[in-house]
Amino acid sequence: MRAAGGDEVPVRGPVRAVPADVVLVALAAVDVGLQLDHYTPLESALSAAACAALVVRRRFPLAVFLLSLPAALFSSVVVVPLAALYTLAERGRDRRLLVVCAIASALASALPWPLSEYTEDDRFWTFVDFVYLLATAAAPVFLGQLVQARRDAADRLAEVEEAREHERRLHAQGVLARERAQLAREMHDVVSHQVSLIAVRAGALQVGAKDTETRAAARAIRGLSVTTLDELRHMVALLRASGGRTAEPAAQPTLADLRQLIDTSGIEVTLKGELPSGIGAPAERAVYRTVQEALTNVRKHAPGATATVCLWHEGDALGVTVVNTPPTRPVLELPGSRVGLIGLGERAENLAGSFEAGPTPDGGYGVRLHLPTPTAESGTTG
Structure with missing residues (x-):
């Protein structure tokens, strides 16, 4: 999902989000319902739309926040603008946009409605209300940014751990490769040499022996030695290949x-x-x-x-x-x-x-x- 700041934001599981959405919309509806007596039909419709839009605030955080501004201007509702600000801060990465949105929310809540009743005497108290409301709007922004930073740190640590695990596997494979290469050298230099000597001595015994049984036994020993030597050479080739000692360019x-x-x-x-x-x-x-x-x-x-x-x-x-x-x-x-x-x-x-x-x-x-x-x-x- 792409958030207001233009960055990709992971979408959390919809099943886990449903209960939180239901509770939040219910609180926002109660907050708006307590002030319905002072609303015109248009204001009531816009406030109800802002409450319902909280359901999709994770997918469209900026649009939901903009829809919450009329509700903040018409009355002193709290849940809708603060929830929209928190979601925008938790999903977006453009801090300049967050500052502008916090100021807009505080300004919409501080301005008297209807604007036609705004007088020169209201300027001071409107400014005081704006300062306090701006501090209030900063709270969900800071909280949303904190949650986003915590999530980013967790994701980054998971990537680092994955990279370390990959390096550990590579190190283990390197150690195993060196051990296999060393074993291949030992088998080639020691075992294969000894088996070759056995085959040579058995061949000499087969030629020089006078009785039939001795020649037959020498022939069998020589045949087994040759077979064992071939198998050893094959094993040495496999160990060298798996140990990274092969000289083949491929x-x-x-x-x-x-x-x-x-x-x-x-x-x-x-x-x-x-x-x-x-x-x-x-x-x-x-x-x-x-x-x-x-x-x-x-x-x-x-x-x-x-x-x-x-x-x-x-x-x-x-x-x-x-x-x-x-x-x-x-x-x-x-x-x-x-x-x-x-x-x-x-x-x-x-x-x-x-x-x-x-x-x-x-x-x-x-x-x-x-x-x-x-x-x-x-x-x-x-």
Whole structure:
């Protein structure tokens, strides 16, 4: 749902909101009903409409508040304007609009009605009433903003906890991968070597033995040793692959994996441009890691922001630019070592390129990777 300030606001469960809406509308109806004797038919209809509009105040907070102003002007009703102000403050993010609405509510309640009866002698007391009513209108505004800040903090903490859990899983996977790689090395260097010696000795015994039973036993031992050695080699290959020790280029991220990275980032990302084929695995990995680190930082430090990933190729240079918009939700100050950005800069230098990162004029953040176009003779690796 989009609130008055133009920001997306989560809609709470309708089932839980129904009892609160019923009680609030009932209180507003009682508040208005106590003053019906002083209303004209038009004023009664507008006041009743303002009470009924409280049901949809979460979906249309600004419209409901504007509808409450006539009720505040016609009489001294309290529930309708204060409820409308609270909902607008709890849903909206434009503080200037909230100040204007609080002043409008206090002014509508302070002005005498009908306006034709307003005299010069009423100015002082009207001003006094306006000051007190403005202080009263500020209370639901502050309360609504407090509830909104609490909700934003809870959502942000949930995102931080989710990111930490993801990092813990990655760390656990890294530890497991290193253990598997170490186990693969031990199996290859020790176990496989010993089984190979058994097979060689069994073969020698099979050739040199004189009696039939010994040759048969040696043949069986050699056959089992060869089978065991094949199975060990297969297990070592699997452990190396799962442990990240495979030397196959396909195990490293490439530009073909960029779309999946963007789709699973949890951020609204626009991908533009493309890079020529054949730029080399080091350059592809550098582009991938730059986009990966940039989107990770957007999620951690710019909640609610959108990002644009632009792949570009100009003459003898190529690279990627990632720019995000300012955050739309409050940002919690989190510790950061900037190791990721430093690593991207070092990777770019290894490829004879450059890396830049910094805030944008509109309050967002941008990173840019610049690499020379690899040539057929280039042997640079990264």
